Amino acid sequence: MTPFDYVRADGPAAAVNQVAGSPGAAFLAGGTGLIDLMKLYVERHDRLVDVGRLPFDQVEATDGGGVRIGANVRNSDLAYHELVRTRYPVLSEALLSGASPQLRNMATVGGNVMQRTRCPYFRDGFSPCNKRAPGTGCSAKDGYNRPNAVLGVSEQCIAAHPSDMCVALVILDATVRTQGPKGERAIPFADFHLPPGDTPDRETVLEHGELITAIDLPAAPWATRSTYLKVRDRASYEFALASAAVALEVADGVIKTARIGLGGVATRPWRAADAEKVLVGQKPTPEAFAAAGEAATKGAVPRQFNGFKVALARRVVARALEAVAAVR
Ligand SMILES: Cc1cc2nc3c(=O)[nH]c(=O)nc-3n(C[C@H](O)[C@H](O)[C@H](O)COP(=O)(O)OP(=O)(O)OC[C@H]3O[C@@H](n4cnc5c(N)ncnc54)[C@H](O)[C@@H]3O)c2cc1C
Numbered sequence: 584m585t586p587f588d589y590v591r592a593d594g595p596a597a598a599v600n601q602v603a604g605s606p607g608a609a610f611l612a613g614g615t616g617l618i619d620l621m622k623l624y625v626e627r628h629d630r631l632v633d634v635g636r637l638p639f640d641q642v643e644a645t646d647g648g649g650v651r652i653g654a655n656v657r658n659s660d661l662a663y664h665e666l667v668r669t670r671y672p673v674l675s676e677a678l679l680s681g682a683s684p685q686l687r688n689m690a691t692v693g694g695n696v697m698q699r700t701r702c703p704y705f706r707d708g709f710s711p712c713n714k715r716a717p718g719t720g721c722s723a724k725d726g727y728n729r730p731n732a733v734l735g736v737s738e739q740c741i742a743a744h745p746s747d748m749c750v751a752l753v754i755l756d757a758t759v760r761t762q763g764p765k766g767e768r769a770i771p772f773a774d775f776h777l778p779p780g781d782t783p784d785r786e787t788v789l790e791h792g793e794l795i796t797a798i799d800l801p802a803a804p805w806a807t808r809s810t811y812l813k814v815r816d817r818a819s820y821e822f823a824l825a826s827a828a829v830a831l832e833v834a835d836g837v838i839k840t841a842r843i844g845l846g847g848v849a850t851r852p853w854r855a856a857d858a859e860k861v862l863v864g865q866k867p868t869p870e871a872f873a874a875a876g877e878a879a880t881k882g883a884v885p886r887q888f889n890g891f892k893v894a895l896a897r898r899v900v901a902r903a904l905e906a907v908a909a910v911r
Pocket of ligand 1: 609610611613614615617619634654680686689690691692693694695696697698745746747748795796820821822823
């Protein structure tokens with residue numbers, strides 16, 4: 584780990600100035616992702632600006648039935664919050680499927696949104712990796728790619744996005760609120776994470792020094808019937824091999840609204856909009872759910888060791904839909 588200065592920000596504007604004015608600076612929140620990456624020499628910063636004590640620590644109901652989540656709300660506090668458990672169970676379940684209780688007690692919403700891939704070649708600090716060292720190549724494409732993505736991949740990068748929480752946020756039409764050197768922004772969550780393309784090192788639309796202040800969730804009555812299903816190599820404290828965030832609204836025996844997101848298999852939190860269209864107007868049957876699973880993985884590009892993820896993701900989608908359809 585290279586030496587760095589530690590600064591505690593006394594307000595959002597100061598935090599933005601302290602990072603924006605220094606190319607080697609970064610925001611520090613819970614530290615559960617960033618410090619690991621610095622210890623591994625994957626990231627090197629000469630200054631960390633601690634934003635973890637800024638007053639973005641509330642979960643509040645908003646006019647019209649939505650919820651505003653402060654960027655510093657801890658993952659545990661968000662998962663157990665009454666507004667989230669009752670209005671957006673998929674978000675609560677996604678959070679509780681992630682990491683461990685100790686990590687969830689430290690990890691913040693802003694940090695979770697910004698967490699980086701667990702691709703072993705990215706994290707080893709020395710293998711060719713276009714995300715860590717642009718222009719060096721992608722070791723995963725023809726290497727050990729079992730944990731890597733099959734959807735949204737490019738020739739430059741097949742790293743899977745690791746977050747569970749983000750898969751729920753992408754089906755809930757969340758908005759990311761930021762404060763940066765150029766002022767405030769509201770960014771639709773679906774546009775927030777970038778596909779790898781030719782620049783996998785650029786992962787989000789944030790500018791250097793732009794601070795996440797909150798996540799807004801709109802009213803979503805259909806989300807009361809939602810769930811998150813995560814399949815992984817062990818029952819806890821493990822990232823997803825494939826996961827699905829789903830929601831269903833069924834009226835008069837027919838699906839009116841369907842939402843499907845995928846985790847563990849894509850380069851960014853993945854909204855399977857085509858699979859949602861397959862369901863709307865159909866009866867909630869196992870056949871319809873299987874068809875949605877097929878549609879959700881259309882365009883997948885499997886590699887030597889991760890081809891199983893295509894079949895797994897289909898089944899995870901279908902099973903999650905069956906589970907949520909059975910909710911009374
Ligand atoms: C062993 C282990 C297992 C894990 N398992 C899972 C899992 O199963 N599922 C899962 O989803 N996650 C998992 N995680 C990841 C964990 O959720 C993240 O490390 C955590 O959410 C990061 O939050 P943090 O507050 O600690 O962020 P930090 O580590 O402080 O920061 C992470 C990044 O976010 C940036 N950042 C932080 N706050 C802001 C802000 N307000 N605005 C802009 N940028 C900001 C930082 O600059 C940094 O780049 C695991 C982590 C570990 C260490």
